[in-house]
Amino acid sequence: MRRSTIALAAACVGALLIVEGRAQTPTVSRLAWGDPDLEGTWTNATLTTLQRASELGAKAYFTAEEAAAFDRQRTQATNADRPLRPGEVGAYNDAFFERGRGVKTRRTSLVIDPPDGRIPAFTPDAQKRFDARQRDEALHPADRPADRWLTERCILFGATVPMLPEPYNNNYRIVQSPGVVTIAVEMNHDARVIPIDGRPPIASPIAQWTGSSRGHWQGDTLVVETANFKFNEKSRFGVQYLGGLSDEQLRVVERFTRTDANTLLYQARIEDPTVFTRPWSIEIPMERTKDALFEVACHEGNYGMANILSGQRAEERGVAERGLSR
Numbered sequence: 001m002r003r004s005t006i007a008l009a010a011a012c013v014g015a016l017l018i019v020e021g022r023a024q025t026p027t028v029s030r031l032a033w034g035d036p037d038l039e040g041t042w043t044n045a046t047l048t049t050l051q052r053a054s055e056l057g058a059k060a061y062f063t064a065e066e067a068a069a070f071d072r073q074r075t076q077a078t079n080a081d082r083p084l085r086p087g088e089v090g091a092y093n094d095a096f097f098e099r100g101r102g103v104k105t106r107r108t109s110l111v112i113d114p115p116d117g118r119i120p121a122f123t124p125d126a127q128k129r130f131d132a133r134q135r136d137e138a139l140h141p142a143d144r145p146a147d148r149w150l151t152e153r154c155i156l157f158g159a160t161v162p163m164l165p166e167p168y169n170n171n172y173r174i175v176q177s178p179g180v181v182t183i184a185v186e187m188n189h190d191a192r193v194i195p196i197d198g199r200p201p202i203a204s205p206i207a208q209w210t211g212s213s214r215g216h217w218q219g220d221t222l223v224v225e226t227a228n229f230k231f232n233e234k235s236r237f238g239v240q241y242l243g244g245l246s247d248e249q250l251r252v253v254e255r256f257t258r259t260d261a262n263t264l265l266y267q268a269r270i271e272d273p274t275v276f277t278r279p280w281s282i283e284i285p286m287e288r289t290k291d292a293l294f295e296v297a298c299h300e301g302n303y304g305m306a307n308i309l310s311g312q313r314a315e316e317r318g319v320a321e322r323g324l325s326r
Contacts, residue, residue, distance in 0.1 A: 028220050028258065033178045036220045038256055041293065042264050042286040044163060045100035045170040047074045050282070052109035052117025060117065062106045075099060098168045105285055110165075113269075113281040126275045133233065142312035145305055150234050153305060154298035158235070159187040160210045161226045162252050162268035162282065171293050172286070174264075181215055181222065186293045194224055202228055207248065209235060222256040249274045262288040 029037040047070070052059075062070060081094040109117035122130060140147060150156040159166050166187050173184040179197035184190075196215040206212070207230035215224040229250045255267040264286040271279040 029261075031176055035176060035178075035217065036222070036258060037176070038174050038181070038222060038258060038264060039176050040264075041171055041173050041289050041291065043098070043100070043170050043289045043291070044165050044172070044266065044284045044286045045098040046104070046110070046165055046284065047071055047099050048105075048107055048110055048284075049074075050110045050164070051119055052111065054118075056108050056117070058115055059108055060112075060115070062108055064106070067106045092168075096168050098170050100165075100170075101287075104287075105283075107283070110282045110284055111280060112267075112283045114278065120276045120278045120280050122275060123273075123277055142308050145309070146234070148234065148305065148308060150232070152308070154188070156209055156232075156235050157187045157190075159185050160190050160192060161213065162254060162270060163266060163284075164282070165284070169294070169296055171289060171291055173293050181224075184293060186296065188296050188298060189293075196222070201225075204228055204248070207231075211250070211252065218255075220257065224254040224256070226252045226254070246272060247274055259285070264288070 031037050031039070078097065078099065079094055080092055080097060084090050111117045111119060114120060121127075137147070142148060145153060151158075157166060158164055159170070163172065163183075163185075169187040171186040173186075175182045175184070179195065181194045181196055183192045183194065185192065190210070192210070192213060194213045194215045196217070198216070199214070201214050202212040204227075207228045209230045209232050211226040212228040213224050213226040215222055217223070227250070229246060229248065231247045235246075250270075250272040252271075253269045255265075257265045257267075259265050266284045266286050267281065269279055269281045270276075
């Protein structure tokens with residue numbers, strides 16, 4: 001009994017592979033040069049909400065029955081084919097949306113830290129800036145194209161850094177080569193080229209809307225650090241999740257780990273001390289998919305913008321005419 005235990009332990013130790021100084025287990029699929037294999041097409045479509053409903057408090061997980069009920073409720077609530085309420089003009093029909101296959105992990109939110117599953121509060125200064133911007137947008141919603149979101153102009157969506165789910169086009173294609181990992185994003189066909197060869201980040205004066213990414217391996221996990229973001233108050237990520245207040249202090253650290261043949265665990269930590277009172281983190285299990293990445297033929301920037309601006313001018317003329325007639 002004792003000899004067999006020792007033999008088994010020795011066999012396990014002998015089975016370890018050493019790749020570039022890292023101890024690896026043979027159960028992890030590897031590429032020809034030894035890096036863990038993250039390649040493939042993955043989707044982060046999910047019914048799990050970004051933030052936990054306030055009434056759930058510290059409840060981090062649903063029971064199986066609660067998760068099934070939540071799936072049904074979310075599917076019904078987001079049904080785009082429901083009858084329109086008075087005043088609604090409608091948008092995409094239900095065929096456009098990708099909701100995923102339910103609350104796979106039974107988590108009550110994608111935000112896993114803070115423990116309440118909520119995005120932290122703004123700092124006092126950030127809250128003042130956010131309130132001022134809200135007032136300005138209410139008074140000047142469409143004076144010029146730059147007043148509108150970058151999504152409306154087909155320039156930038158929020159699926160790049162961090163990789164947060166969109167209503168549709170939630171596929172990502174990961175391609176690896178020695179020293180580089182490339183992530184092709186279906187939403188607006190962005191491609192993020194991430195060096196993992198130890199080169200330093202781009203110098204801080206050179207900033208980009210989606211930041212500058214550098215990666216490295218920690219065991220079998222790919223860790224990607226992104227900084228040097230260019231502030232833009234009209235980006236989807238900036239408006240919806242950062243309140244349009246992200247700045248040069250923003251830093252996102254992502255972790256990609258294969259947990260089985262068909263699951264890629266994605267985690268991201270968002271830090272911006274000038275905007276948030278504390279960092280926050282999300283976790284999304286991405287599923288392998290056989291679906292192809294489709295071109296996002298986004299034409300709102302070509303046609304919608306002219307209608308938005310001309311409609312606003314017409315509304316202003318109507319207000320002025322009503323004022324003159326009094």
